[in-house]
Amino acid sequence: MDLRFTSEQERFRAEVRSWLEANVPSPSRGTGPLPSLDTAAGFEAHREWERTMFDARWSVVSWPEEYGGRGAGLFEWLIFEEEYYRAGAPTRVGQNGIFLLAPTLFEFGSPEQKARYLPAMASGEEIWCQGWSEPDAGSDLAAIRSRAERSTAGGTGGTGGTGGGTGGTGGTGGTWVLNGQKTWCSRGAFADWIFGLFRSDPEAERHRGLTYFLVKMDSPGVTVRPIAQLDGETGFAEVFFEDVEVPAAQVLGAVGEGWKVAMATAGSERGLSLRSPARYTEAAARLVELYRRRAATEPAGAARRADAVARAVIDAEAYRLHTYWTATRVARGGGVGPEASMNKLFWSETDLAIHTTALELLGDEAEMLGDDGRPPPWLDGFLFALAGPIYAGTNEIQRNVVAERVLGLPRS
């Protein structure tokens, strides 16, 4: 056991830090902060920032060089994330692609698919959103009804037969036709591509007969209806599919194996890659500074929150250490299984606890919006944290997974 970073890792950290210090959009240079990424202008500004990072090869440090990365290890990625949050750099508009789809592409994608999608994802040229939930399929994701059917030869639309695909026979030729509706697609209002699950074999058992598709958002038949979130901005969207033709080359993994592929994505979402600990340790450090200021001006009020502040800080640190623990195992060839669900429970509750405590410290000031009409950072972070126990599989679903697959309790 050695909990020090190596001198190479420290050099890497210094390099990241100095690049971010010189490049992160900031008021002092007149380049920031960027407008909200859930507005049209903000989305494009964030896309440009992704491009800036990509050009300096900082956008995807852990990817192989051929796709725009540096071939860096897991700990270098964690260091990068720590520095990224420390620098107050913009939210990654490409995160659904980079942190969720990309690990799945690396695992299931063909060489052609990787070459086609990864570099454009890394540069921000193509921003991805996620198409899983449907109006009647949320926690019960396997209840999805949006369907994929093989097009009849020459396919120019039409729903071509009712048989659908047959599991596992795959093949890269031909065209699929998608129909149905996806909802709660984060970044869906402005994204260029969507990845999602469709039912390709209506006769199969419900977890079978699903296929994972990659679809261009400007394909004929795709309609996007943005949905305003709690902060009033269109952070997610409904996406409608009406006879949308998709080449078979845009199937990820085998036909009929979509559930397995999707669970790999879900594992990334709950586990290591989406929520690096830096987000929480950075917020926890800011919480201590907020407490310090409030203790000077409102000592009685601050004292009532002292225990909650300490708890939030310790939990954030526990998440960081647990991530290092897991990363050491993964770096030695271990995998992340159902324990990813424990991660998801812990980071989502920790995030909420940090931000709730901050708002309690702020008291009556907590509800004040900025002069621009936007929620200031603590309120903004609170609204975001509130979604944590819901997305990536609700925490109730995660508790079921932990109980059944880690503790071995019988299924309900």
Next chain:
Amino acid sequence: MHFAFDEQQLEFRAQLRAFAEKECTPAAIRGAWTSPVGWSRPRWVALAEMGVVGLTVPEEHGGMGLGLVDLVLLLEEAGRSGLPEPLVETAALGVPVLLDAPGKQGEALRARWLAPVADGGAAIAVGMSSMPAVPGAEGADLLLLERDGDLHAVPAAAVTITPRPVLVGSRRVAQVGWEPSPATLVVSGFEAAGVLAGIEDRAAMGVGAVLVGVADRLIAMAAHYAQERKQFGKAIGSFQAVKHHLADALVRVEFARPVVYRAAWSLSEGDPEARLHASMAKAMASEAATVAARTALQVHGAIGYTWEHDLHLWMKRAWALAASWGDAAAHRARVLELLLAHPSA
């Protein structure tokens, strides 16, 4: 960065687990409850023969010459197996004090006590004047006792022991009558403050490790029961109300564990933030064990509320140790105090 134990450390834990499965059964723990001092001399000697008791004793005194990172896994295992013997007090608290004791007194203490500890002939208890009673005082051969900020080493022959009835029969406490003298003084004044803080920090880490093991065992017992016990025609573990209780408790333990391991590493490395890390460890571990005990009882229902069922052997240990050397809230308060002592960012 390499946050994992090595093969040797994991193997040592496996040996202790195998030993405890034979020698520390629930029946054996119940035996300890009704024994004279709450733990077993023969088992202590057997643990010493394995190298567990003298783990932190240098090799020239017959020990293993290992450190707190090696010890932490064994302490966790001791908690899991419900081992009643005073491992934390002897290996994590007492021996490091003897190793660092200054001057001629230090030399004499090492010459007198390290070899007996390593061969299982001696056990150590540690008491602060702020404690209402000293854990493990009854069975101890050497007592390290604080008074007025000084630390003294007092052999059992020079103290009077008044046992205090206590909830956990395998973790006795007693009031200790003794007279400080120049002959008992180990370290005083400013120097003593550092030694005493070191004891507190190793206790927070060491008791925290035991608590993680206790919590792990409590959840395992409850999960097992939830698979076996049927109501409404099916295992109660199939009901979400039960699942969610257990999942939440498991998450608390899962995230306490690396915090405890990190504290052991920081203490063994003399990291300047070791005190902060030790308090984080005890805060996480105390809470994890308290939640696990509460959850395990609720999952068991009335059977868990009986003297006859083994659950209370671990549940009561969780309660006692969660409060010992500072409860979760006390350590959270210290964490915040230490963080605020840093200059603001």
